[in-house]
Structures are given as structure tokens and as C-alpha cells.
Amino acid sequence: MERDARKHWKHLYEEIVATEICCGCSACIVACPHKVLELSDFDPVQTDPHSPFDNCIHGEEGCSLCAMACLRLGPSLQTIESAVFGRRRTDDEPEGAYRFKTLARATDERVLARGQDGGAVTALLKHGFDTNELDGAVVAAPSEDVPWLDEPKLIRSSEELLRTAGSRYTYCATPLGLKQAVAARCKNVALVGVSCESTAVRELAAEGIKRWVRPLRLVIGLMCCETFDYGAFMVAKVERGMNLPLSDITKVNVKGRVIVTMKDGRNVEIPLKEARPYANEWCHHCPDFAAEHADLSCGGLGMEGWTMILVRSERGESFLRRALDAGVLELRPAEEEPQALKVMDRLARKQRQRVRASDPHAATRWPTNELLATALRAETAPDGDG
Numbered sequence: 002m003e004r005d006a007r008k009h010w011k012h013l014y015e016e017i018v019a020t021e022i023c024c025g026c027s028a029c030i031v032a033c034p035h036k037v038l039e040l041s042d043f044d045p046v047q048t049d050p051h052s053p054f055d056n057c058i059h060g061e062e063g064c065s066l067c068a069m070a071c072l073r074l075g076p077s078l079q080t081i082e083s084a085v086f087g088r089r090r091t092d093d094e095p096e097g098a099y100r101f102k103t104l105a106r107a108t109d110e111r112v113l114a115r116g117q118d119g120g121a122v123t124a125l126l127k128h129g130f131d132t133n134e135l136d137g138a139v140v141a142a143p144s145e146d147v148p149w150l151d152e153p154k155l156i157r158s159s160e161e162l163l164r165t166a167g168s169r170y171t172y173c174a175t176p177l178g179l180k181q182a183v184a185a186r187c188k189n190v191a192l193v194g195v196s197c198e199s200t201a202v203r204e205l206a207a208e209g210i211k212r213w214v215r216p217l218r219l220v221i222g223l224m225c226c227e228t229f230d231y232g233a234f235m236v237a238k239v240e241r242g243m244n245l246p247l248s249d250i251t252k253v254n255v256k257g258r259v260i261v262t263m264k265d266g267r268n269v270e271i272p273l274k275e276a277r278p279y280a281n282e283w284c285h286h287c288p289d290f291a292a293e294h295a296d297l298s299c300g301g302l303g304m305e306g307w308t309m310i311l312v313r314s315e316r317g318e319s320f321l322r323r324a325l326d327a328g329v330l331e332l333r334p335a336e337e338e339p340q341a342l343k344v345m346d347r348l349a350r351k352q353r354q355r356v357r358a359s360d361p362h363a364a365t366r367w368p369t370n371e372l373l374a375t376a377l378r379a380e381t382a383p384d385g386d387g
């Protein structure tokens with residue numbers, strides 16, 4: 002592309018941030034070589050005193066890394082899918098390309114007890130640390146100060162890992178933790194993130210912004226229908242509106258409804274239709290339920306105590322097999338949970354229709370006119386009951 006035709010912060014701001022398509026994944030911030038972008042309430046903001054908020058002097062001079070890094074602004078899906086799977090996923094693979102699927106759960110009782118579903122994600126990471134296959138894991142970790150708010154964090158040991166198990170249904174920009182991993186000179190890192198985050202780190206690699214992804218050995222994706230706004234949902238609705246102190250909540254789960262478990266063992270249910278108005282706006286533009294670009298994609302899909310894993314890449318498969326050989330996971334055939342498979346298929350198909358034809362990432366996801374027309378017709382109400 003000609004230098005003048007290159008997109009940079011000005012275009013990223015106008016097309017993705019100002020339109021609320023931006024999911025706050027922070028890949029542009031990670032990529033910015035002049036460190037002028039920061040994340041503020043899940044929006045990247047320009048902090049350079051010499052640039053206006055909606056432009057960048059370095060962009061005007063030829064820098065375009067933030068725009069290249071963005072999974073919503075012309076993502077390099079062809080390159081990503083060829084690199085990770087050796088082929089492009091087809092339109093009749095709503096969950097994306099994968100080798101096989103399996104149910105899994107941790108054999109360690111402590112991990113199983115703290116895990117959201119089968120504790121498989123934590124068991125895999127723990128295995129990586131225990132065998133020195135990993136020297137870092139970039140995950141969402143509960144804040145020490147603010148209950149039920151997560152922050153991106155580099156974890157260095159199994160013990161530290163346990164407190165990060167479980168799901169928080171608000172957004173946490175885990176790719177930002179790659180900066181911590183590089184600063185700590187980690188060589189073998191796993192990253193856990195929801196669907197958009199697992200694509201975001203692939204986009205960095207596909208665009209050749211390699212410094213931050215060079216140590217990445219494993220990308221674990223979490224299936225995702227939506228995340229909720231922390232202030233509006235967790236604080237205003239759950240804590241104040243329902244009188245459920247956040248510090249007394251031990252678990253939040255989504256199984257056809259939001260289930261809030263309290264310290265005294267009580268389960269308080271919130272119907273999904275009451276929770277959905279608190280979903281983040283950007284999720285209404287998200288086509289990817291099943292974390293299509295991860296090595297291993299994990300979801301609960303309405304089940305209790307088991308994690309469904311889509312094993313997508315060779316790397317993901319060999320990591321899983323080593324964990325299995327070491328006895329840290331037990332598996333069951335995915336087909337033993339037909340209802341979960343139906344839920345996965347339905348949610349993946351519906352989510353692909355969330356993208357509007359006018360969205361900048363539409364053409365790369367829906368390459369045919371017919372599917373573009375479907376996307377155009379589809380209303381964008383979020384749905385999900387995983």
C-alpha cells in the first residue's frame with residue numbers, strides 16, 4: 002500500500018473506536034511503537050501531547066502499526082487461518098476449523114473446585130508450569146482491590162494460577178499482559194482470552210508485529226456470547242439493585258440465565274433478558290462465539306463440571322496430549338453431551354450473523370454475497386445461553 006493510503010490512528014479512531022465497534026482488546030496499544038495509546042474504559046485513547054485525540058503525528062509520518070494490529074479493521078484472516086490451521090475455515094464451519102472436540106475436566110480436586118466448568122484451562126496451564134513447558138501465562142486475574150474486576154496479568158507459578166481460575170463476565174484486555182511477559186523476558190508463554198482476544202494476538206503475528214507474540218506457545222480461547230459492563234451490571238444492577246455485595250459473591254455463571262452464588266451458598270438467578278441490556282456495545286458486532294483462532298477453545302455450554310474443548314491446531318493437540326499423558330486431565334467423548342453440542346452450533350451460527358455488512362470486518366468473515374445479505378438483514382440483538 003502507498004504510504005499515504007496507509008491507515009493509522011486517525012482511521013482506527015474514526016472507523017473502529019468512535020463507532021463503538023472497538024472491543025477494547027488493546028492490541029493497538031501493545032503494537033504502538035511510540036507508546037502514545039492507553040486504554041481508558043476499554044477504549045484506546047491518544048495521549049501524545051503533540052497529536053489531537055483523533056489523529057497521530059507519527060501516523061501522518063507513515064506509522065500504521067495500530068491499524069495493522071486491529072482485528073476489526075481489515076483482519077488478516079487468510080494469513081491467520083493458513084498459519085494456524087493450514088487452511089481457511091469454510092462457511093459451513095460455524096465454530097471455525099478444528100481437528101476434534103472432547104470433554105475434559107481436571108483430576109486435581111483443588112483445580113476442579115476452583116474452575117468455572119471442568120477446570121481444564123487451569124489444569125492445562127498448571128501442567129505447563131509444573132513441567133517447565135511454560136514460564137509465563139497471561140490471564141485475567143481478579144483485582145486485589147476491586148471485587149469482581151479483572152486485570153490482565155502475567156502469572157509465573159502454579160500457586161498464583163489457582164486464584165485466577167473461574168470466569169468473570171466483564172471484559173479484561175488480556176493481550177495487554179503480553180507487554181508484562183516481554184518485559185519479564187519470558188520465553189514460553191500461554192495466553193487465555195475470550196474469542197476476540199484470541200484473534201487479536203493472531204492478528205499481531207499475521208501483521209508481522211512479532212515482538213509481543215514471539216514467546217507465545219499456546220493460545221487458549223474462551224467461548225463467548227457477550228461480556229457485561231462492570232459498573233452498570235456488577236455494581237449498579239447486581240450489588241446495588243439486587244443488594245448482593247460483590248465481596249460476598251463466590252461465583253457467577255451463565256447457564257441459560259446468570260447464576261450468582263453467594264458465600265452462604267445461596268444461588269440468585271437473573272434471567273438473560275434482564276442481563277443483556279448490560280452487555281458491552283461492541284459485542285453486538287462480534288461474529289465469533291467459539292474463539293475460532295485459538296489453539297484450544299473452551300466452553301461450558303450449559304454443562305456442569307466439564308469443559309468442552311475444540312482442539313484446533315497441532316500445537317494445541319500436542320499440549321493437550323502431554324497433559325493427558327501426565328494424568329492432569331480426564332476426557333470423555335464430546336458426543337456424550339449432545340445438548341451441549343447443539344447449543345454450541347446454535348450460538349456459533351447466530352453469532353456469525355451479528356456482523357452488519359457495513360462493519361469493517363464483515364467482508365473478511367462473510368466472503369459471499371449471499372451471506373453478506375444475511376448479515377445485512379440480521380438484527381443485532383445479542384443472544385446466548387452457554
Ligand SMILES: Cc1cc2nc3c(=O)[nH]c(=O)nc-3n(C[C@H](O)[C@H](O)[C@H](O)COP(=O)(O)OP(=O)(O)OC[C@H]3O[C@@H](n4cnc5c(N)ncnc54)[C@H](O)[C@@H]3O)c2cc1C
Pocket residue numbers: 115116117118119120121122123124140141142151165166167168169170171172173175193194195223224225226227228255299300301302303308309385386387
Ligand atoms: C467473559 C466470558 C464469557 C463466556 N461466555 C461463555 C458462553 O457464552 N458459553 C460458554 O460455553 N462458555 C463461555 N465462557 C467460557 C466458560 O465460562 C469457561 O471459561 C470455560 O468453559 C473454561 O472453563 P474451565 O473450568 O476449564 O476454566 P478455568 O480453569 O476456570 O479457567 C478460566 C480461565 O478464564 C480466565 N478468565 C476469567 N475471566 C476472564 C475474562 N473476563 N476474560 C478473559 N479471561 C478470563 C481466567 O484467567 C482463567 O485462566 C465464557 C468465559 C468468559 C470469561
Ligand code: SF4
Pocket residue numbers: 009010032033034035036037038057058059060061064065066067068
Ligand atoms: S500511528 Fe503509530 S504512533 Fe500513532 S497511535 Fe498508531 S501505532 Fe501509535
Ligand code: SF4
Pocket residue numbers: 013017018022023024025026027028029030045070071072073074201
Ligand atoms: S486493536 Fe482492539 S482495542 Fe485497538 S481499536 Fe482495534 S478492537 Fe479496539
Ligand code: SF4
Pocket residue numbers: 024172195196197198225226227228283284285287288289
Ligand atoms: S462477544 Fe465477542 S467482542 Fe464481546 S467480549 Fe466476547 S469475544 Fe469479545
